[in-house]
Amino acid sequence: MAFGSEAGQGRLVRFALASAWRRSRYAFHSGVLYRWRHLGPVPDRLLIAPTDLRTADPTIAHDIYAGRYVFSGEAVDVAGFSVFEIEAPSRSWAAALHGFGWLRHLRASELTVSRSNARALIDEWIRFQKSHDPVARDPVVTARRIASWLAQTPLVLEGCDHGFYRRFMRALTRQVRQLRRVVHDVPPGRPRLAVTMTLAAAALSLADQNRFVRQASRLVDQELARQVLPDGGHVGRNPAAVLDILVDLLPLRQAFTARGLQPSPALLGAIDRMMPMLRFFRLGDGSFAKFNGMGETQLGLLATVLAHDDARGSPLRNAPHSGYQRLEAGETIIVMDTGAAPVPALSAEAHAGCLSFEMSIGRQPLVVNCGIPGPNALALRRLARTTAAHSTVTLNDTSSCRFLTGGLLAGRLGEIIIAGPGMVESSRQEERGQTFVTAAHDGYVGRFGIRHERRLFLPREGTRLDGVDSFTSPNGGPVARGGKDGFAIRFHLHPAVKASRIKAGQAVLLVLPDGSGWEFEAAGHDVLIEESIRLSDIRGSRRAEQIVVYGRAMHADAVHWHFEKVAEGGPRRRSEAGETEMLGFDEGDA
Template sequence: MAKKRTSKSPSPPDHMMTRWKLTKLEILYRQSWLFGWQLNGPQPASPLPIFVDPWKGNPQNGALIAQGTLPFPLSSEPFARFNWIRDLRDYGGSRARMTARTLILRWLAEHKDWSPVAWRPDIIATRLTNLCLTYGWFGESADEDFQHQLKQMMAVQFRCLSLDWQRLTSPFDQLVALTGLVTGQVALNIPLQAVKGAKDINALLDLIIPKVKGQLNPDGGHKSRRPETHLDLLRLLLECRVAMAQIGLADRPGLEELILKMAAIAKMWRHASGDFAHFHFAGALPAAEIEQIISRCAVKGRVISIAEDTGFVRLSAARSLVIMDTGVSGPVSPVARTQADSGTPASVFAFEFSVSNHQFIVNSGQTSPEPRLNRALCQTAAHSCLTLDGLDNHRPLAGLPASVQSLDVTTADDGFLIEGLHDGYGKSHGIIHKRQLFLAKSGNSLRGKDTLSYTGAPGEIPTEAITRFHLHPLVSAAKIKQNQVLLKIHNQKTGWVFKCRGGEVFLDQSVYMDGTSRLSCQQIVIRTPAHHIQVNGTADISWAFNRHSPSAPRATR
């Protein structure tokens, strides 16, 4: 870092400092030459080691970067993480290698001084990890001057990371930072600064493992219930394991146990296509990226069917698969509560249904780049679920969270049954919702029943219950009778027939998020009058998806 400055750096906007805590005085100190002096120290004497990078890049992005088209500005946060190095590497060629070196040196020249974004601890950690894991491709054959500049920068930022990681406000960001310290310590072999109680990698792992356990439910699922957050944490643990293997450190039993439990939950969320079901902001990661992380875990055995603490059930029969959000009982976890401001999906008892490698019944998903649209897609109506009077079934910010009062998963001779009961409309209407899903062992029939029951508690008189089934964009639907719909999955010969009792069936338009792309699709809607529930006590809506078996043609003589 330079000791002389020609101009004073401007103070960072408040929104830049929400991820970590620094006073104005501490910011001014970091913008002074004294902080640069504090970060000075002995440089790594030996060459950087060559890691085995477990992750793949995107060669299409690499081709664009090699041709001079950056997917994001050099000064942006995504660029500062240095994930783009893998894109160039997997594109291949000497030109890509030279481009990587040029961009690294250019970034170093423009960010040699402290700044609140590029030098944020979790970004430093990600950058150091990516540089270490990809160094064998871009750096080993570079000239000594490049290697010296790179090691000097990495050593300075490693010391800054060891000083500042505890200032991060998010426990997950702290784990990102600690993982970067593990990888950086293996690569640079220089002393840590101000990491309380951590003098070596084993001590860092002693900090990491309890923090990871604090992020997880007893069954191994992340407390946020977000599949992609869960997978990001699993990736961090695998990067720790790579760093440990680099120095011949045997697997830590506690670390290995966490990896296996988390991998089992991650597999539970996947359809046969390899994609995550659209629950709780999942759907942005491609199946190949999910697979490369799970495959590194070497988890064996059958996929688990029940994660009661995390709140999901998976039923599989023949080539049909149901994944259901069974909600959680008891108070919302602090981890999930901190994410409520960004929208908590109201998806209690929503489900997805796939046949073979084809998704059939889906949820809309919340992967749009538009925050307002994502908030709308968090509503119960954007899920394959039941709503009462157009209200969400889980409203924690309004003091009306849904609690699951009972959940049973049983196996019968002819199939598998989920029965769940939640009170998401208990305080507002005095009504509880019971959902039953039955998947036949043949995989040719999915039957359900939604029951609304009046508890006798005071509440609003309900008007209408609406049960929705959002169809994947590759599924077409046509109404054939009053309460019957014929369904066809693209590239499948056999169709399906939907039937229901207890309401009137309509077809309507819907939205499905395919990554960041917004696609049009259809939805089946059952409208059921609900004003009589407080008099009659209950209202039942029964429905079924059955594989269509046309009558065999008569033989000709």
């Protein structure tokens, strides 16, 4: 798709109209005039409590008991007030509070007051619900709250009095009915799937809900068919989506079994396809490669989900439907983005990182993308989505995607992608343990008439990666003269990697934490080291460096570069300055 073209404007108009229609339906279905459609008696009991696979930290229970609530990196001390009466410091903090996911920490603690504390907090929420932050009524937050209440019923209901039991069941049933009214009006993608999975879990957990079990199961099947691709990736292209969906889908499968019901083939098939993708996205340190909104990997949660993988096979190498490639040889693992931008409705988290890659050596990340910051760092989040924040090529200091930012429209629709790579061609060849991957995109064709192609070659030993970035006209010919053709090839380095220029600026020596040495070189081009940043939604930002090769496509239509291992890791010692030094390796040896 042409960048900034009439086609891109047409996509925006169509999405805006569809969003407005969906919002109007939501306003009607969530209003008082429609509530009569879902009136009925309150179920008198719960049949099962779905499993919560999310990891729990008992120490957080101590903070909650002391009136200290830490969500999304922000801490609030309630100082004797109800936590549901205070003004939330941010939307993400309020969503975490009203989602009640923190109940699992109370259950994991050994405090004798955990049960009474959990019941008191739920009672407070019920009592103050009319004055809650509007975030509490968001369908996704409501779904998270219902799922948390259901999963933690052994903590909340065991030993409770009859009055609390009835209040709890009335509040739970009312929220489930609210979700049923608006399920078709929830934004498409992961939000709608999360709501449908919660409705299915609620129907299985509550008594006398057979009709709703069938209805919710059909909705889950429909959303899985729309969102889970044939190779197991998610249509929104965020690796985190695979883990997030499985965290709720696996307990849902167990809930069907606990009720003596057979999960649908669509549900079982989605799980079977997604499980291998968890291993596909993992680098050598166990974390997911950071593409399209992927933040820090919850390694404990990932291990818990992988324990449910019956196949336990090798990861996929090629995910053509999701738009990713995996290269693996020796200790080297590479994951490359070879996919087009998602449709606007699913692109609020997507990045302009087409043809970028991440690379690890053993358990050590070497080449990375910048990652994402916390949810409240809007300026950094915008920076993280640009092409320059990824290990790929930028042309004329612009991104390969165009984002809707600022203004009333962005506030209503989100900062979606309205234009970007629409045609991404990729191919893969494997021969005798060697892997060749070639991919090209048209994200810059509309503005600059330049098509970017990247080729990677990884031999069986895994001790060298060869790459070529080439620039052509849309028909494959030379780049037209007189146009804007300045390029920058960026390779962001992990903060633990130490970089220094060698060979009179023609190469860069890279020293990894274990002391091993790698050399980067781009034949015939100066290689620069510039500042970079490593963003994290958990650990905060860290200073890093990046390798950059500048040039003009008209003069250099193909840039050949390589990473090559030049020294093994060895024993290390502490210098007097406290820095780690490697024995037996001299930069001059490179």
